[in-house]
Amino acid sequence: MALWSGRFEEGVSEFTQRFGASLPVDRQLYAQDIAGSKAHAAMLARQGVISHEDALDIEAGLTEIERSIEEGEFTFDVNDEDIHMAVEGVLTANIGDAGARLHTGRSRNDQVATDTRLFAKKRCRDLMRANTTLRHALIKQAQEHFDVILPGYTHMQHAQPVLFSHHLLAYTWMLARDFERLQAAYAAADANPLGSAALAGTTYPLDRFQTTRALGFDHPIPNSLDAVSDRDFLLDLIYACSVSSMHLSRLCEEIILWSTSEFGFVTLSDAYSTGSSIMPQKKNPDFAELIRGKSGRVIGDLVALLVTCKSLPLAYNKDLQEDKEGAIDAAQTLEDCYVCAAGMISTMTVHPDAMMAQARRGYLAATDVADYLAKRGMPFRQAHEVVGHLVLLCEKRGCDLEDLALDDFKAESDLFEADITSALNLEAIVAARTTYGGTGHAAVRQQMQEASGRLDQDEGRIPRL
Template identity: 65%
Template sequence: MALWSGRFKGSADELTQEFGASLPIDRALYRQDIAGSRAHASMLAKQGIISRRDMRDILGGLDGIERDIESGEFHWDIADEDIHMAIESELIRRIGEAGKRLHTARSRNDQVATDLRLATKALSRQLMEANLALRRVLLESAERAGSQVMPGYTHLQHAQPVLLSHHLLAYSWMLTRDFKRLSAAFDAADASPLGSAALAGTTYPINREMTAASLGFSRVTENSLDAVSNRDFLLDLEYACAVMSMHLSRLAEEFVAWSSSEFGFITLSDAYSTGSSIMPQKKNPDFAELVRGKTGRVFGNLVALLVVMKGLPLAYDKDMQEDKAGALDTAETLTGCLAVMSGMIETMTVNGDAMRSACETGFLAATDVADYLVRKGMPFREAHAVVGELVLACEKRCCRLEELSLTDLQRICPLFEDDIAGALDIDSVVRARTTCGGTAPEAVAVQLERARACIAEDEYVINALSHIVEMGPLA
C-alpha cells in the first residue's frame, strides 16, 4: 500500500502503477536520496523536531539500506513508485515509528528536486573529467604532430595549408568552452531546495542552511515555488552536453572522411574499427560513426525536456517525472562518446605523407600569391583577379601554380619576379601566418602553451568543487 493511500478507498490499478512509476529510472539516484534523508534527519534532531534517538535509528536504517542496495540484496517493488518511497517504505519496515518521522517538514517535491540537483552536480563533474581527458589526448596528439602539414578546408574544398596540430587544437578550444558550460550547469544546480516542502515552505523551525552545507550545496534556493518546479539547471546540463556532442560529431565526421581511401590521412586502430560481414577487405570507422549518430539522441533529450517544461503552471506537476530519463541517458551516452574519442585519437596513425601530398592539389598557395602582388603595390581586389586568372590557366594545362614558369606568370602580370617561389612553397605559406591564433609553428607553440594552462586551470576547478554525492549505476 502506498504511503499516500490514506485518502483513497481503492488501490491503484496494476497498469497505472507501472505507468506512473519512475523507480526503474530514478533508482540510480539512491545515493542522493539517502544523503538527503541523512541530512534532513540530522537537521530535524538538531532543531528539536525529532528526538536524537529517532535520528540515530533513522541513520542506522539508512546505512543498512544503502549497504543492501550496493550489494544487490535490496528488493525493489514497483508499487513504491519512486526511489523516495522505496527507501522510506523499507526504512519504516526496518525501524518502525522512527522511520515514519523522517518525512516531517519535507515533501517528495523538494526531495526529488534535491536528489536531482545533487545528481546534476555529480554528472557535471563526471563529464568535466571526461572532457579534460579528451583535451589532454588532443594536446598530446597536437604536440606529436609537430610540423606535419595538411590542407585546410572551407566548403570541403582545399583552401589554405595548416599544421595538423593547429587543426586538432581547434577542437581543444571547442572542448574548453564546453567545460565552461558544464561548470555553469554545476553552479546552477548548486543550490539546495530542501525545506521548500510541497511548494510553500513549512511551519516547522527547520534550518535550511544546515542541510545545504551538509549536502555540499553552496547556497539555498530563494523561493519555494521556484525551488520545486525549476529544472533550468538540468536544461543547462543537457544544453552543455548537446553542444559538446555536436563538437564531437564534427570531429568524428572528419575522422570518417580522413580514414577513407579518398583521403588516407589517418589509419584508425583495429580496436576502434569493425569489418564487413560480406566484404573481407573492409575496415569501417564504426565507432566514429556511432559518436556522430548518438548526437541525435543527446539533442532529442534536450528538446524533450524543453517540451515537458514549456507549459507547466507552478508548482510541481507529474509531467516533471519525465525529467530524469533523458538527462541520465545523455550523461551516460556522452561519457561513452568522450571515452571512445579519446581512445580513437590516442591509437590512430597519422599518415603525414598523404596529408602533404594532398597539399599539392587545390592551389593552396593562391592567397599568398595574391598577397605577394599586394606587397608589390597592387590593390588586393586586382591581385585576387590576377590569381584567379592564373588558376584558370593552370586548370586548362592540368598543372599546379608552381609549375608555371616566370614567363608564364609575367605574361599575365609583369609584377612577378624570381622571388615568387617563396609564396608558392607550402611550408613558407604556413610559416608566414604568425598572427595570434594563426597556423605558423611559432603561433601554434603559443596555442599549445595556452591550452596546457587552460587544462591546468580546469583541473583546479574540478578539485575545488564542493562535496559531491556520486551517482549510483546508471544502467
C-alpha cells in the first residue's frame, strides 16, 4: 500500500508503478537514508515528540536493516517506490508502531534531499582521494624522467623543446584545479535540509541544529522551500566531474598519440592495453581511449540535470527524481577513470631517445635564433623574418638549422657570430627558460616542489567522515 493511499480510491497500474519508481537508483543511498532516519529519530525523542523507547527501537531496527542490506539478505519489494518506503516498510513490520512514528515531522522531500547531500559529500571525498593518487603518479614519472626533452607543440606542429617533466606537471595543475572544484562541490552539499518537511517546515518542535551536528553538516539550510528543491550541489558535483573528465580526455589523447609507431614516445603496460582479434601484432591503448570516450558520458550527465532543473517552479517536483542517476554515474565514471589513468601512467615505459629524436626535427631552435639577433639589437619582428628566411632555406635543402654553415647565417645578418651554434643546442635552449613557470631545469625543479607541496596540502584537506 502506498504511503499516500488514503486519498485515493484505486492504486496505480503496474506500469505506472514501475515508471514512477526510483528504487532501482536510490537504493544505492540506503546508508545515507538510514543515517538520516537515526538522526531524525534521536532528535524527535530529545524534543519529546516520540518516546526514548521508540527512538531506541527505531535505531536498533534501522541498524539491523542496514546489516541485512550490506550482507545481501534484505529483500526489496517491487511495490516499493523508493528506498525510503522500502526501509520504513520493513522497519514498521519489524518493530511495529515505533517504526510508523519515524516519519513524524518530515517528508520524503526533505528526506531525499538529505540522503542525496550526504551521498554527494561521500562521493566528493572519494573523488578527491582518487584525484590525489593520479597526481602522485604524474609527479613520480616527472621526477624519474626529469631531464628528458620532447618537442612542445602548438597546432599539433613542432614548436619549442620542453622538458617531459614540465609537460606532465601541466596535468597536475589541471588536476589541482579539479580538486578545488570537488572541494567546492563538497561545501555546496554540506548543508542540512532535514526538518524542512514537504516545503513549509513543520509545527513539531524540531531541532534542526541537532540533526545538523549528528549528520556532520556545516549548517541547516535557512529556507525550507529552497532546502527541498535545491539541486545546485549536484550540478556542482557533476560540473567538477565534467571538467576533470575533459582534462583526463586531453591527457589520454596525448598518451594515445605518444604510443603510436609514428611517435613511439611511450609504451603502455600490457595490463593497460588490449590486442586485436584479427591482427596479431596489435597493442591497442583501449583504456586510454575509453577514458577519452567516457568524458562525453559525464558531460552528458551534466547537461541532462541542467535541462531537468530548467523552469522548475518551487518547491519539489517529481522531475527531481531524475537528479540522482546522472550524479551517481558521473562520480563513479570519473573515479574509475582516475584509477585507470593512475595505473596507466605509473606503469608506462618512457622512451627518451624517441622524444629527443623528434625534438631535433621541426626547427625547434628557430625562436632562440631570433632571440639571439634581438639580444644583439635587431628588432624582434625583423629577427623573426630573418629566421623565417633561414627556415625556408633549410626546407629547400632538406636540412635543419643546426646543419647550416656560419656563412649561411651571415648571409642573412652580420650580427651572427660563431657562437650561434650554442643557440642551436636543445639542452641549452631548454635550460635557458628560467622564468617562473618556464620549462628550464631550474624553473621546473621549483615547480616540482610546488606541485608536490600542493599535493601534500590537498591530501590534508580531504574531509574526514
